[in-house]
Amino acid sequence: MNLFLNKYIQRVRTSDFARNTSTLVSGTVLAQLIPILIQPVIRRFYSTEVFGAYAVYNSLVGILYVITSLRYEQAIILPKKDEEAMNVFSLAQTINLLVSFSIGILIAIFYKPLLAFLNISENHVWFLFAVPVTTFLFNLQQSINLWLIRKKAFLSVSKNKVARRSLEGIAQITFRYLKLPYGLLLGDIIGHITNSLYGFRQVFRNGFHFRNVSKIKIRQLSKVYSEYPKYNTLSTFLNACSLLLPTIIINKFYGSENAAYFDLARLLLLTPIALVASSISNVMLQRISEKHRHKQCFKKELLTILGLGALIAVAEMIIILPFGEQLFGIAFGTEWTFSGTIAKQLMWPFLLYFISFSFTSLFLALQKVKALSVYQVINFLLILSLWWFTHLSFEKFISLFVYFNIISALLFAFLLSTVVIRYKRGLHSNV
Secondary structure, eight states: OHHHHHHHHHHHHHOHHHHHHHHHHHHHHHHHHHHHHHHHHHHHHSOHHHHHHHHHHHHHHHHHTTTTTTTGGGGTTOOSSHHHHHHHHHHHHHHHHHHHHHHHHHHHHHHHHHHHHHTOOGGGHHHHHTHHHHHHHHHHHHHHHHHHHHTTOHHHHHHHHHHHHHHHHHHHHHHHHTTOTTHHHHHHHHHHHHHHHHHHHHHHHTTOOGGGOOHHHHHHHHHHTTHIIIIIHHHHHHHHHHHHHHHHHHHHHHHHHHHHHHHHHHHHHHHHHHHHHHHHHHHHHHHHHHHHHTTOOOHHHHHHHHHHHHHHHHHHHHHHHHHHHHHHHHHHOGGGHHHHHHHHHHHHHHHHHHHHHHHHHHHHHTTOHHHHHHHHHHHHHHHHGGGGGTTSOHHHHHHHHHHHHHHHHHHHHHHHHHHHHHHHHHHHHHO
């Protein structure tokens, strides 16, 4: 066992991939500690009804932002020349602006039916109106991060995340003390604006110039990378729905209070895991894309991620399983102990989600977009089927949600292993 650990530690120390990953992960962990540390404060300031509306708002943003640029932002890291990448960046954000604006118009016209469908009080209508603004900013930040990752400016990505979360947390607490309405919402938007402005500063420092952008090149590159809107937009949208739709379903059929309990459990389990996985995924996209171009093996990268996943799984099991309810009760107040019960159940599918999310970029790097799309559609159909089980008690509904996610994770593991094995065989056949 000690020999295995020593070999793993040595691999991490000598791997560029591991160093880049640790830079992103450390910044991400610091950024996520900020909102987690302020949760005990704001959970005592705002009602469960407000947190229920806030959870639905975040779910809508999380679902919509992945499609507002038709996934062209994912191609920023792929071109050999920076000039082409600048044009892909501009293409993605032009589409993002147009789609986000269109979403805003639709919400302005149909906000009353939407409030009724989502089971949100008209007192919280501004959560709905803010969705297109935050959606645009969130997608913009993804393009900024991918440009910085292309330039291997991993420290800048981490700084952006810390700046966003710091301003967001300070604003949410300050607005509550000032008794301003929508303190949660305003703080969230301020955080996104901070991230975008600070990110643009880093982008220009890392070689981005709008003078290299032209309409002709944008049109050409929109055709070169047309596989992303054709095969990845819908499937990624469905994948986001698979992750975030349960919050909307719970709010609609089980009320805002249960949605708030579910969202807190999800926040403490999924946010650190997902964003650490996102950091790993971004580094992996850059690293494996490079190795794929040179027909090289990426065994070390896969082992590094599996090792990190195992460490996180063990850490969460030690903390959550024996002490879930007590931790939530002490940290957030006795009214939130039920979130600890939910967290115990959600831990298993969310740990599996960490693994699958970390490896999602492998499909993109190996240009296996269609294979990933097939999985994402099947996963969406599994989660969507929960809509037909809302007659169950809330506890049984959560158990069914866990089972469906485990089935989905096993399917992903099978598909991933198939893609990796075929790539490895292709390398050997070319030797």
